[in-house]
Amino acid sequence: MSEVGKPAPRVDGRLKVTGAAVYAADTPVAHCAYAVIVGSHIARGTATVDDRNAQRAPGVMEVVTSANAPRVATAKSGKGPSDRVLQILQDDRVYYADQPIAVVVADTLEHAQSAAALVTARYAAEPALAQLPQALGAAYVPAAKPPTGPVDSTRGDVDAGLHAAAHRVSETYTTPVQTHNPMEPHATIAVWTGDDRLTVYDSTQYVYGVKGKLAATFGLAPDHVRVIDRFVGGAFGSKGSTWSHVVLAALAARVAGRPVKLVLTRAQMFALVGHRPMTVQTLDLGADRNGVLMAMRHRVVSETSQMDEFVEPSAMATRMLYRCDNVETSHRLVRLDVPTPTFTRAPGEASGEFALESALDELAYACDLDPLELRLRNYAERDGDTNEPWSSKELRTCYQRGADAIGWSTRARAPRATRRGDLLVGLGMATATYPARMMPSNAKVRVTGGRATVQLSTAELGTGTYTILTQIAADALGLALDAVTVELGDTALPEAPVAAGSMTTATAGSAVHAACTRARARLDRGETDVTEQARSEDFAGRKGYSCHAHGAAYAEVEVDEELGRARVTKLVGAYACGKIINPRTSRSQLMGGLVWAIGMTLEETTVRDRRTARNATRDLADYHVAVCADVPDIDVIFVDEVDPHVNVLGSKGLGEIGVCGATAAIANAIYHATGRRVRDLPITVDKLMRPT
Ligand code: MOS
Numbered sequence: 001m002s003e004v005g006k007p008a009p010r011v012d013g014r015l016k017v018t019g020a021a022v023y024a025a026d027t028p029v030a031h032c033a034y035a036v037i038v039g040s041h042i043a044r045g046t047a048t049v050d051d052r053n054a055q056r057a058p059g060v061m062e063v064v065t066s067a068n069a070p071r072v073a074t075a076k077s078g079k080g081p082s083d084r085v086l087q088i089l090q091d092d093r094v095y096y097a098d099q100p101i102a103v104v105v106a107d108t109l110e111h112a113q114s115a116a117a118l119v120t121a122r123y124a125a126e127p128a129l130a131q132l133p134q135a136l137g138a139a140y141v142p143a144a145k146p147p148t149g150p151v152d153s154t155r156g157d158v159d160a161g162l163h164a165a166a167h168r169v170s171e172t173y174t175t176p177v178q179t180h181n182p183m184e185p186h187a188t189i190a191v192w193t194g195d196d197r198l199t200v201y202d203s204t205q206y207v208y209g210v211k212g213k214l215a216a217t218f219g220l221a222p223d224h225v226r227v228i229d230r231f232v233g234g235a236f237g238s239k240g241s242t243w244s245h246v247v248l249a250a251l252a253a254r255v256a257g258r259p260v261k262l263v264l265t266r267a268q269m270f271a272l273v274g275h276r277p278m279t280v281q282t283l284d285l286g287a288d289r290n291g292v293l294m295a296m297r298h299r300v301v302s303e304t305s306q307m308d309e310f311v312e313p314s315a316m317a318t319r320m321l322y323r324c325d326n327v328e329t330s331h332r333l334v335r336l337d338v339p340t341p342t343f344t345r346a347p348g349e350a351s352g353e354f355a356l357e358s359a360l361d362e363l364a365y366a367c368d369l370d371p372l373e374l375r376l377r378n379y380a381e382r383d384g385d386t387n388e389p390w391s392s393k394e395l396r397t398c399y400q401r402g403a404d405a406i407g408w409s410t411r412a413r414a415p416r417a418t419r420r421g422d423l424l425v426g427l428g429m430a431t432a433t434y435p436a437r438m439m440p441s442n443a444k445v446r447v448t449g450g451r452a453t454v455q456l457s458t459a460e461l462g463t464g465t466y467t468i469l470t471q472i473a474a475d476a477l478g479l480a481l482d483a484v485t486v487e488l489g490d491t492a493l494p495e496a497p498v499a500a501g502s503m504t505t506a507t508a509g510s511a512v513h514a515a516c517t518r519a520r521a522r523l524d525r526g527e528t529d530v531t532e533q534a535r536s537e538d539f540a541g542r543k544g545y546s547c548h549a550h551g552a553a554y555a556e557v558e559v560d561e562e563l564g565r566a567r568v569t570k571l572v573g574a575y576a577c578g579k580i581i582n583p584r585t586s587r588s589q590l591m592g593g594l595v596w597a598i599g600m601t602l603e604e605t606t607v608r609d610r611r612t613a614r615n616a617t618r619d620l621a622d623y624h625v626a627v628c629a630d631v632p633d634i635d636v637i638f639v640d641e642v643d644p645h646v647n648v649l650g651s652k653g654l655g656e657i658g659v660c661g662a663t664a665a666i667a668n669a670i671y672h673a674t675g676r677r678v679r680d681l682p683i684t685v686d687k688l689m690r691p692t
Contacts, residue, residue: 003471003481004649007584011481012231012466021231024203025187025263032189033061035105035252035262036112037245038119039098039271043128043337043613044306046092047101053118054104059111062256063119064103066092069251072217081147082209082498084274084340085308086244088217088251094123095306096339097614098271103248105256128337130613132278132303133174139301139332146313146331146348147501148435153319153385156326158284161295165286167366173283173355173679177303177606178276179623180344184233185266186273188249191259197224202246204229205239205459206498211491213242214250229489232461237343238273239461240500245272267618274342275606277302277312279351283359291367293324293378298356304333305340312341314352317433317660319385320546321356322378327385337613343500345596346656349434350663354600354681357430357664362677365415371429371668372399372408383546391545391645394576395431398552401637402429402574406554415675423558425569426673432551432661436578436652437503440537442494443511445473445519448529452477454486454516458496458508463655464585465504471581472509472649476516477523486512494533502549502653505581510536510647539647547645549652551575553597553662557669564689566670568598568630573662574637578652583638586654590636593658599626600659601666605682 015021040047051063069089077083087099094101102119106112129135142151162168189201198220204210207227215222232239245262253260264272284297298315315329344350364371379396382389403409411427412418418425443456454473460466469486477484487493496508514534522530556570573594580586603624607616617623643650663681670688671677678687 003474004581008467008471008481008582009584010464010467011470023184023231023233024189024201024229025261027189027201029189029191029259032259032261033105033107033256034109034112035103035249035260036116037100037248037268038102038104038116039268040094040101042094042123042125043097045094045123045125047094047121047123048092049102050120050122051102054115057115057118059107060104060115061107062105062252064089064252064255065101066090070254073219077212077216082206082241084241084243086247088244088247096271096337097612098268100244100248103252105252105260128613130336130338130608130610132280132334132336135334135336136280136301139334142309142311142331142333144309144311146311148313148316152330154328158295158297158326158328161326162284162286165294166289167287167363169283169285169359169362169366171283171359171362171679173281173358175279175351175354175681177278178344178600178604179270179606180236180238181269181620181623181625182234182236182238185264185269186239186245187263188246189259189261190250190253192253196220198250199226200250201228203232203239205232205235205461205500207457207489207491208495209498210242210246217247218250227491229459232459235461236345237347237500240343240498241274243273266620270606270615270618271339274340276344276347276351277304277310277341279312279314281314281355283355285359285363287363287367291369291374291377293322295326296324297328299330301332301334303336303338303341305338306335308340309333310341312351313348314355316348317353318356320383321380321431321433323380323384346434346659349656349660350600353432353661354663357661358667358679361428361664361668361671370413372403375431386546388544388546391542391547392578392641392643393550394639394641395550397639398550398574398576401639402552402554402572405572405635405637406556406570408554415672420558423560424673426557426669426671428665428668428672429552429554430661430664430668432553432657434502434549434657434660436547436549436646437501438506438510438539438647439497439503440535441496441507441511442533442535443508443515444494444533445515446531447477447519447523450483452479452484454484454512455493456488456496456508456511457491457493458504459489459499461499463589464582467585468505468581469508469512472512473516476513477520502655505651505653506647506649507536509649509651510539513648541645545645549575549577549654549657551657551661553665555665555669557666557673559670559673559688561674561688561690564685566602566683566688568666569632571632572635572637573658574639575654575657576639576641577654577657578641578643578646579650580638581651587636589655590658591634593656594634594662595626595631596659597662597666598630601663601681601683603682
């Protein structure tokens, strides 16, 4: 009997479709007041708040400002890359537009909203810097180190390689500010018991992270803080950090002497919970006359805020994806008067593989080679950065299966060669890769009376975590799926790391597997009530191997040059991600990633006013994401891959690889259709319209 590998329907599906699943803001809490954040109108300077009218408004209990907010600790913990510098009403300094300058607490949401509109401020505004391209001269070496490697890398002699190359590509690519926009807004309910115990219901990928941040900020014993979040309505990295509004909800609850609920508006989610930073990336590639890579240089500049650092590590894949002796990569930052960026689905890989895989497409044309053939000629049999063998790599099969599915062999080499009526048709492809990481995690299982309860604090982000952990536990225990209950999202349960980085299956799954395997051994010896706790350490088998998931993305587009409109008409992704625990939830994950790729390539951009540094796109009417009408049939292909090294399950993550590479596949298809190379995302109408 094996549940792992079967397309089990979601064990929490019924709860979700009936509305019975309780998300953070749904939690019933007695005597709850409502908090609304008032944001700064300026992006840089100081704000002196006038809350007199708001104080007198109906139903208002408190208006918290920097003048009356309790003083709390503001230092970063130094623990983990998701810890952020917060703006929690400790002074009157403004670092970005929409930064919280007051929090209104009232008896109803409507009263709080109405009073919030009455809060004014006297601003001392200073000129604000909103755009990265104009500020590249200020780029500096970041102090923050990306989670997946050093800021810079060098091997061989890139200048010599470029000099000797028969064909070169040297181009600059840009990616815009992208905002996550999960369906569930960020939300926090804060409940104090006395002065020193705090319970928080919070929409988060990391309940233990929120607990640690709140304990440090308020000077509480960690045991006195409990954070609960049973279901998360999408996150994509935006809920990986504890942001200012979480602390503000707790501050407001302390001042009001009542539980407080604080839900961000969609507009506030464009400023208060991070974004993918704008990048400017320069690629220099050189190849010999056979298309064999002789040099690669990838320089990345991304934006960060004035008070904190986040590095979008876009050049990481360039270090390892192709065989090349001469490789140089670097990441630099520019400080703007904007909110701190953060992890956004495939942080670095999504933006970086757009640039890298676009540049390779350009190199293929320069070498007069088929773009797939160019990649095959530069296939890396080991990781050139670490010089380690791959734990597994079925990328060749991905290339082939994807090519077969889209009909690559019938593609005309030349651009502008294929028409369908008035439309130009193009086919493009790209490689996708994402690291297969894992972290230590705890898990606990109790088995009694033929039923098992599994507990750990990882999060269900909508990805299927409850379901795949149920499958893993059922197999390890020799039980049916319906004899296993999984409990997640609560700091009363064993500690798990942030649910991010495509690591949850490897991380939480390995811990559950370990606990259940131990319990099974005791059950087999005749015990009848068994409790086991385990911690999955980094799997020893990984040592000496480079662990990455791989894939190949293929896109067909139709372009109407009169209207400047590009539509994706076919999208194929073939992926090798180790053992697939659940083909149904995995397919959803990869389809979701590919839909993101459509949005990222053709639509998504958070536009800032260049004079005021305020967001002009503040809702889903202006911020366009790919909707059903933009999404063709998507063909997700799983390539069998056995990986005995990566972890005990043999499973690589697949939450992020879908948005990797596929952006370039679409952009490359647009070039093939039109002969126009657009290096600045998103590829909107204005960039494709035929000049008259
Ligand atoms: Mo994901 S961007 O690692 O939450």
